[in-house]
Amino acid sequence: MNSQALTEQEFAAIDTATGSAHGLPNRFYTSAEAAQLERDQVLARTWVCVGFASELAPASARPVDLLGLPLVLVKDKDDTMRVFHNVCRHRGHKLVPEACSFQGAIRCPYHSWTYGFDGALRGTPHIGGHGVHDTPEFDRATRPLMQVRSEVWMDLVFVNLSGDAATFADYIRPLEVRWSEFLGVDGLNEARVASNDERMELTLNCNWKLAVENYCESYHLPWVHPGLNSYSRIEDHYNIVAGDWGAGQGTKFFEFSERAGIELQRFSAWPEDKLKIAEYIALFPNVLLGLQNDHIFVMLLLPSTHARTGAVVLRGRAGRQRSQGGRAKDHGGRLARGLPGRRWCL
Ligand code: FES
Numbered sequence: 595m596n597s598q599a600l601t602e603q604e605f606a607a608i609d610t611a612t613g614s615a616h617g618l619p620n621r622f623y624t625s626a627e628a629a630q631l632e633r634d635q636v637l638a639r640t641w642v643c644v645g646f647a648s649e650l651a652p653a654s655a656r657p658v659d660l661l662g663l664p665l666v667l668v669k670d671k672d673d674t675m676r677v678f679h680n681v682c683r684h685r686g687h688k689l690v691p692e693a694c695s696f697q698g699a700i701r702c703p704y705h706s707w708t709y710g711f712d713g714a715l716r717g718t719p720h721i722g723g724h725g726v727h728d729t730p731e732f733d734r735a736t737r738p739l740m741q742v743r744s745e746v747w748m749d750l751v752f753v754n755l756s757g758d759a760a761t762f763a764d765y766i767r768p769l770e771v772r773w774s775e776f777l778g779v780d781g782l783n784e785a786r787v788a789s790n791d792e793r794m795e796l797t798l799n800c801n802w803k804l805a806v807e808n809y810c811e812s813y814h815l816p817w818v819h820p821g822l823n824s825y826s827r828i829e830d831h832y833n834i835v836a837g838d839w840g841a842g843q844g845t846k847f848f849e850f851s852e853r854a855g856i857e858l859q860r861f862s863a864w865p866e867d868k869l870k871i872a873e874y875i876a877l878f879p880n881v882l883l884g885l886q887n888d889h890i891f892v893m894l895l896l897p898s899t900h901a902r903t904g905a906v907v908l909r910g911r912a913g914r915q916r917s918q919g920g921r922a923k924d925h926g927g928r929l930a931r932g933l934p935g936r937r938w939c940l
């Protein structure tokens with residue numbers, strides 16, 4: 595057994611009634627080895643979020659490291675997103691060191707092997723000797739980029755590294771069912787992709803799970819967020835223990851927009867008798883979502899080491915403002931219609 599793995603006694607101490615249960619042992623917050631075990635045994639086996647599709651233009655790529663595992667998000671010219679291991683099939687050089695766009699192919703910086711946006715190996719310069727770019731001994735078709743199973747939902751790019759998790763539809767269904775109470779069957783499609791000024795990027799000098807745990811409780815509000823506590827009071831909060839897929843908190847009395855004097859359109863299906871309800875759910879493992887009747891936000895936690903976490907926050911708005919002609923526009927005046935389904939209308 596891996597020396598970092600939970601012992602039976604440790605597991606028993608966690609897996610008991612909340613009032614007497616222990617949290618994870620310290621090493622799962624402080625040890626690089628335990629983080630690697632967690633990556634391979636937990637994160638790799640489920641769907642984990644690694645980025646936002648809207649951050650990539652067509653024909654571009656964006657590298658992301660997940661606890662030391664290099665991945666690259668690639669969007670082709672037709673807007674199709676794929677995720678690959680960010681490793682060249684030749685000698686293992688990091689294929690895409692930084693976010694960039696491409697003319698026609700992805701080129702490795704080392705010996706210039708090239709790949710299509712679909713991962714197919716296209717070019718192998720000088721493989722057969724100087725000026726000889728093909729050789730009968732080497733079949734390019736046998737060396738495509740290693741693709742990772744991926745799905746885009748609400749602009750969020752999820753991957754399943756092991757390749758054998760349940761379908762993404764099964765993974766996300768419990769959240770969609772829970773929030774259908776507020777959104778109807780298709781309410782999230784009313785949200786719009788956030789503009790840049792609604793995006794924030796942070797580096798958290800802590801283990802990613804601390805951010806999740808903080809998100810799931812409200813009793814630090816009066817001391818840490820007295821302003822927030824004035825319109826989302828601790829006494830109005832309730833706990834959400836949804837199951838394996840998520841946990842968090844909700845409030846029965848949220849009126850941020852009224853207090854801030856902001857008027858936003860509401861999600862069209864939101865029931866009148868639930869207008870003050872807002873929910874904050876940590877979708878297992880690394881997505882923090884906040885849903886209100888007139889806006890939604892997401893915080894993506896990207897664990898880079900056991901002690902450092904990249905966090906990207908996007909805020910979005912529900913509904914569509916009506917211009918005089920009755921056509922749907924976002925707050926910047928950009929037409930919101932025609933956005934692909936399942937994309938945030940933030
Ligand atoms: S390592 Fe990429 S081309 Fe050689």
Ligand SMILES: [Fe+2]
Pocket residue numbers: 808814818819
């Ligand atoms: Fe907080």
